[in-house]
Amino acid sequence: MTMKLDKFCLVAAIAALLALIFPLSGIDGDTGKQVAFVGDIPGLAIAMALCVIAGAAFTWLGVRSVKAGIVILAVAVFGCWQAVSVLYDHGVAGYAGLGFWLFILSLWAFVWRGIDVIANFHSLDRGKQHLANVIVPVAFGVWLLFVWEVVVSGFGVPQVLLPPPSMIGERFVNSTDILASDFHQTFVKAVLSGYVMGCGSAFIVAIAVDRVPFLKRGLLPLGNMVSALPIIGVAPIMVMWFGFDWQSKAAVIVIMTFFPMLVNTVTGLNAAGKLEKDLMATYASGYWSTLFRLRLPAAMPFVFNALKINSTLALIGAIVAEFFGTPIVGMGFRISTEVGRMNIDMVWAEIALAALAGTAFYGAVAYIERKATSWHPSFRVRRH
Amino acid sequence: MTLKQVVNNVAEMPASKKAVVDIKKLSLTFQTADGPVYALSDVDLTIEEGDFVSFIGPSGCGKTTLLRVIADLEQATGGDISINGVSPHEAREQRAYGYVFQAPALLPWRSIERNVTLPLEIMEISKEERIKRAQEALKLVELNGFEKKFPWQLSGGMQQRASIARALSFDADLLLMDEPFGALDEIVRDHLNEQLLKLWARTNKTVAFVTHSIPEAVYLSTKIVVMSPRPGRIIDVIETDFPKDRTLDIRETPEFLEIAHRVREGLRAGHSNDD
Numbered sequence: 001m002t003m004k005l006d007k008f009c010l011v012a013a014i015a016a017l018l019a020l021i022f023p024l025s026g027i028d029g030d031t032g033k034q035v036a037f038v039g040d041i042p043g044l045a046i047a048m049a050l051c052v053i054a055g056a057a058f059t060w061l062g063v064r065s066v067k068a069g070i071v072i073l074a075v076a077v078f079g080c081w082q083a084v085s086v087l088y089d090h091g092v093a094g095y096a097g098l099g100f101w102l103f104i105l106s107l108w109a110f111v112w113r114g115i116d117v118i119a120n121f122h123s124l125d126r127g128k129q130h131l132a133n134v135i136v137p138v139a140f141g142v143w144l145l146f147v148w149e150v151v152v153s154g155f156g157v158p159q160v161l162l163p164p165p166s167m168i169g170e171r172f173v174n175s176t177d178i179l180a181s182d183f184h185q186t187f188v189k190a191v192l193s194g195y196v197m198g199c200g201s202a203f204i205v206a207i208a209v210d211r212v213p214f215l216k217r218g219l220l221p222l223g224n225m226v227s228a229l230p231i232i233g234v235a236p237i238m239v240m241w242f243g244f245d246w247q248s249k250a251a252v253i254v255i256m257t258f259f260p261m262l263v264n265t266v267t268g269l270n271a272a273g274k275l276e277k278d279l280m281a282t283y284a285s286g287y288w289s290t291l292f293r294l295r296l297p298a299a300m301p302f303v304f305n306a307l308k309i310n311s312t313l314a315l316i317g318a319i320v321a322e323f324f325g326t327p328i329v330g331m332g333f334r335i336s337t338e339v340g341r342m343n344i345d346m347v348w349a350e351i352a353l354a355a356l357a358g359t360a361f362y363g364a365v366a367y368i369e370r371k372a373t374s375w376h377p378s379f380r381v382r383r384h
Numbered sequence: 385m386t387l388k389q390v391v392n393n394v395a396e397m398p399a400s401k402k403a404v405v406d407i408k409k410l411s412l413t414f415q416t417a418d419g420p421v422y423a424l425s426d427v428d429l430t431i432e433e434g435d436f437v438s439f440i441g442p443s444g445c446g447k448t449t450l451l452r453v454i455a456d457l458e459q460a461t462g463g464d465i466s467i468n469g470v471s472p473h474e475a476r477e478q479r480a481y482g483y484v485f486q487a488p489a490l491l492p493w494r495s496i497e498r499n500v501t502l503p504l505e506i507m508e509i510s511k512e513e514r515i516k517r518a519q520e521a522l523k524l525v526e527l528n529g530f531e532k533k534f535p536w537q538l539s540g541g542m543q544q545r546a547s548i549a550r551a552l553s554f555d556a557d558l559l560l561m562d563e564p565f566g567a568l569d570e571i572v573r574d575h576l577n578e579q580l581l582k583l584w585a586r587t588n589k590t591v592a593f594v595t596h597s598i599p600e601a602v603y604l605s606t607k608i609v610v611m612s613p614r615p616g617r618i619i620d621v622i623e624t625d626f627p628k629d630r631t632l633d634i635r636e637t638p639e640f641l642e643i644a645h646r647v648r649e650g651l652r653a654g655h656s657n658d659d
Contacts (some may be wrong), residue, residue, distance in 0.1 A: 275489045278457055282483040283503045284476050293502065297493045375493040375534060 006062045008113035009072070013055025015106035016048050022099040034089045038099065047082040050075050051106045058113075065131075069117030073139070076110040078183045079103065080146050088155045094156025104150055111143050163345045170344040172352060178334070179353050186331040187357050189246035190318040194253025199310055202252070202261030203303070207291070209262070210269045220266070227259030235321040244325050253323040257310040264306035268299025301376050304369040311361045315354060402560055404590045405431035405454055410463035411615075412449060423449045427463070429609065429618060433557075435453040436584055436591045438601035439609045440647060441654065446616020447594045447609075451562050454592065455483050467558070479507060480553030486566055488543035490535035491552075496522070497531035500550045507554060521549040524583055541572040549581075552587075559591045566596070573597075574632060577604060585628040587604030598651075602644045603635060610647055612654025620650040 024044075025035040038045050051248025054075045063069055068370045083103060087093045093099060118139070121132040145165045151157070152164040159167065172179065209215045235252050242248035272295050331350050338346040370379055412424040426444045431437050440449035452458040453465060456472035467475035475481065482503075492497045500521055501514040509517070522528050525545040535543055544564055551559060565573045577600060584591055595601050601608050602624065610620040624643055626634055634640050 273489075275485055275487055276491065278491050279459060279483070279485065280506075282455055282476065282481070283506045284479055285506045289506050293506070294491065297491070300493075373493070375536075377536075 001222040004062065006059050006113070008109045009055045009058040009063065011055075012072075012106045012109035012113075013052050013059055015102045015109065016051030016055055019099045019102035019106060020045075020048050020052070022102060023097045024086070024099040025097045026095040028095065034097075035095045036086065036092050041082075041086060041090055044082045044086050044103075047079045048103060048106075051079055051103070051110070055106065055110070063113050063117050064122055066117060069114045072110045073114035075116075076107050076114060078332060079107045079110070083107070083150060084146075085334045087150065093153040096150075096154030100154060104147075104154075109146075111139070115139050115143075129223075159341060160344050163348055167345050168348040168352060172349040175346065175349060179349065181329050182331045182334050182350065183357065185246065185327070185329045186249070186318050186322065187315070190249035190321075190330075191253065191314045191361075193249035194312045194318065195244070195257060195310060197250060198254035198257030198314070199307060200260045202258045202306075203265055204267065205258075206262050206265035209266055211287070216266070220263070222258045223262050226255060229255065231256060231317060231320055238321065239325040244327055248325075249318045249321045249330075253314045253317045256313050256317040260309050260313070261303075261306040264302045265299060268302025269295050270297040271295075271302060300373050301369075301378075304365070304373060307365050308362060308369070311365050312358050315361065320352060401432040401434065403430050404435070404468060405429070405592070406464075406466045407454075408464045409487060410450075410453065410460050410465055411455060412446070412458060413461050414618065422504055424453070424460070425615035425617050427616075427618055429621070431592060431607075433590055434588050435607055436593065436605050437607045437609060438605040439592070440596065440598065440601045441611030441616075442613055443596070444616070445611040445613040445654070447611050448562050449616065451560050451594050455481060455560050479503070479554060480556055481560050482554065482556045484544075484548055484559070484561040484564045486563045488535065488540075488547040490534055490543055490546055490615045491513045494534075495531065496527065496533050496535065496538070496546050499535065499546060500553050503550065503554045509554075511525075517553050517555075518549075521553040522546075524552055525549045525579065541568050541576065545576065545579075546566065552583075556575050557589055559589050560576060561591065561593045561595050562648060563596065565600070573600070578632060580604065581628075581630065598644050598647050599635060602640055602647060603630070603632070608643070608647055610650035610654070612651075617655045620646070622650075 020038060023034055024038050027033065028035050038048065050294055054072060058068065058072060061068070063072060083100070086100070087096070091261055115136055118132050119136045121129070123129045123132070148162075149164045152162055205219070209219055231252060234255055235248075238248040238251040238255075242251050269291075276294055276298070277290070280294050285293070318330075319335065320330035322330045323336050326333040335347050335350050338344075338350070373379060407427055407429040410424060410427040411422070414421040414423055427446075427450065441535075447455060449458060453460050454467060454472060456476040465472060468478075468480055470478070491502065494502065497518050498517070498593050500518040504514040504517060518531070519528065522531065525548050527542060527545055527549060530538065530542065530546075535546070538546065544567075548561075548564065553560075565576050568576065580591075581604060583589075591604075593601075593604060595604075608620075608622040608624065609618055610622070611617065612619045621632060622643060624639075626639070
């Protein structure tokens with residue numbers, strides 16, 4: 001068997017070796033000297049040396065097992081810790097030099113290889129497989145946050161343009177009471193009520209449309225028109241109609257969520273096959289009996305599609321609608337005012353909250369879908 | 385089987401039986417953009433109580449359409465048809481028949497048991513009674529033990545048996561079957577044919593069975609209706625007198641081969657008219 005070199009580990013080893021040679025940081029304008037040297041920072045020196053050794057070793061050995069993947073990931077984690085500490089404890093932030101970026105390149109190669117190995121892990125043991133399936137996106141997400149952190153700090157990007165995630169995180173943790181009240185106003189009051197009203201009314205209208213043929217011809221095109229209305233235009237009108245509080249936001253959400261739900265449910269109600277409808281006819285099953293026993297269950301995959309689409313639409317709608325008038329609380333309100341006050345970290349904290357809330361909402365709907373339509377081919381549990 | 389036995393068997397049958405399906409001068413024309421399609425033309429047929437009637441013919445001969453007219457899934461455009469003395473629509477409202485389709489048509493969100501109890505649920509029968517009847521129906525098709533499985537967890541043959549159990553569950557006297565075993569392989573089909581015959585012999589139901597297999601038609605039936613296409617019509621009705629407890633072995637007997645030959649001749653004659 002011919003020996004095949006592991007390219008990623010080779011890149012990691014060479015980049016780490018060069019990182020030891022090239023200057024770690026740029027020159028301070030005031031003192032005219034380099035800010036920091038690898039030789040002065042034993043932790044970083046050890047991390048770089050470890051990268052060289054591990055990189056060289058695994059270039060020859062290859063990363064063939066999950067254990068090897070975990071080893072290189074552990075080396076990378078140690079390296080990341082040292083890199084962050086150099087930035088903040090040794091004044092390299094804003095002055096990062098070629099040596100520093102070569103070190104980051106080395107870490108990138110390790111992380112790529114390590115995640116790759118775990119992503120390709122297949123096991124019949126469900127627990128292990130599940131763990132691997134969770135580790136991959138988490139590790140990838142953490143790595144992206146790390147890159148964001150070091151790039152923003154290393155290049156000294158102004159905080160107004162893009163604050164580092166650590167700063168956003170700090171602001172998030174220190175403003176939980178404000179975030180909680182914003183979340184309550186925007187999500188609990190506006191989004192949930194608007195979502196339930198929008199999806200619920202569209203569902204009922206869809207059944208009416210199905211029952212009464214002229215509605216199908218008359219109402220569907222009208223619904224299409226309503227869905228095409230620009231939210232920016234509708235939101236101020238809703239604020240005038242329903243006042244500054246959450247009711248106007250819920251109204252915007254109803255307008256946004258109504259049409260996707262209507263169209264999907266109407267489509268879903270026609271999803272039952274001709275054979276199944278004939279079957280119900282042979283039992284002399286009435287309209288409502290056929291609706292509940294055949295057509296609605298068959299429509300569920302479509303209904304859940306709309307519920308998932310609407311879960312994210314609703315949050316966007318509420319936040320944008322708050323730009324047009326709101327009591328002095330709410331996620332959209334906070335974003336628009338804190339931008340004006342140049343508190344960009346607070347804006348990002350709200351964005352993070354919106355992302356978390358949106359993902360959790362979507363996830364919850366997807367989970368219910370999985371439970372409710374487990375019979376659907378896309379969810380069927382393997383039977384062996 | 386000796387001739388004497390066959391004769392005895394015929395002699396045992398009651399002289400005049402009740403007509404379950406009575407069709408006179410029935411015709412059905414579909415209006416399409418390309419002009420009228422004569423699906424059925426001038427069909428006369430009587431199915432008596434306890435009969436096992438097979439409809440055989442090439443595709444497009446209207447055999448499925450005829451079954452669907454009996455089931456009130458299509459409406460005839462001419463002639464008379466009565467089921468148990470009433471119109472097909474009334475018969476359907478009275479749940480006078482169980483229908484087995486070409487595909488199992490089981491609802492994927494219901495377990496096998498809940499699929500079988502579906503008609504009973506629609507007929508508003510109590511839950512205990514539903515479960516009891518589902519058990520009996522599943523036993524008849526040898527599917528007991530699979531109550532909690534879902535349709536996609538069963539093989540094609542088992543799914544079709546489950547759909548037969550569903551048609552049996554409400555104990556209608558008339559069973560309409562539209563090529564129920566058409567999609568199954570020869571061995572499974574033989575096995576299900578045997579089971580179906582046993583079931584028919586035991587329950588004394590009236591069966592109307594659409595097929596395009598000559599051996600299947602001859603093996604199962606008391607009456608074989610040979611049909612021909614364009615326009616769909618009956619060209620021959622062959623009565624057979626094999627005993628109710630026949631086995632697959634009869635397929636080797638001269639009587640069987642003779643009837644199969646007659647069916648084949650009929651089919652061929654129907655085709656030659658066409659060319």
